[in-house]
Amino acid sequence: MESSIDQVAAKCGKQLVTFQRCILANQQNPGACEQYKTELSRCAAAAVPLLNEIKNRCVAQVIAYDKCLEQYTSKGDAELEKNCTPKLRDLWFCTEKVKREIESKDNTELQKLKQAGKEALSK
Incomplete structure (x- = not known):
């Protein structure tokens, strides 16, 4: 993918x-x-439809990271990294969770379609 x-x-x-x-x-x-x-x-x-799902389900993490960037961008790289890396990590974990859930759902639906196709062919 x-x-x-x-x-x-x-x-x-x-x-x-x-x-x-x-x-x-x-x-x-x-x-x-x-x-x-x-x-x-x-x-x-x-x-990229996945991004809409991430925006909806990870809204708190997106907002926290955006606010951190606004607050620390002008204070230098060290401050930005120190303060915003944990927020970025939280956002990354959320996006990975959403991605895994969507991929799992897609795989389940694909398996159902394959099974339905097999059943239709065996009749």
Whole structure:
């Protein structure tokens, strides 16, 4: 299964590059890139359905990480890493859990379809 990041890069490359360039050019003021962040988020949500599920089910972790980034981005890499890495880790664990649950559900549905196909062929 192609990773979500690879899917976003493939389907929303223009928005991703624009947002990255803005962030690099505005490191002291990431808020200047809000429009590009929104455009990238919209494209990613449309292109990768898993991201919508993650946004819905990991909303607390997303908000906590975003707030941490807002608070510590201007305070230097050491402060950012020290304070936001635990929040990023929590978000990662949540996204992995959602991904596993969706993959498990997809596999269960696939097995049911295969079984139904076998039963139909044996009649």
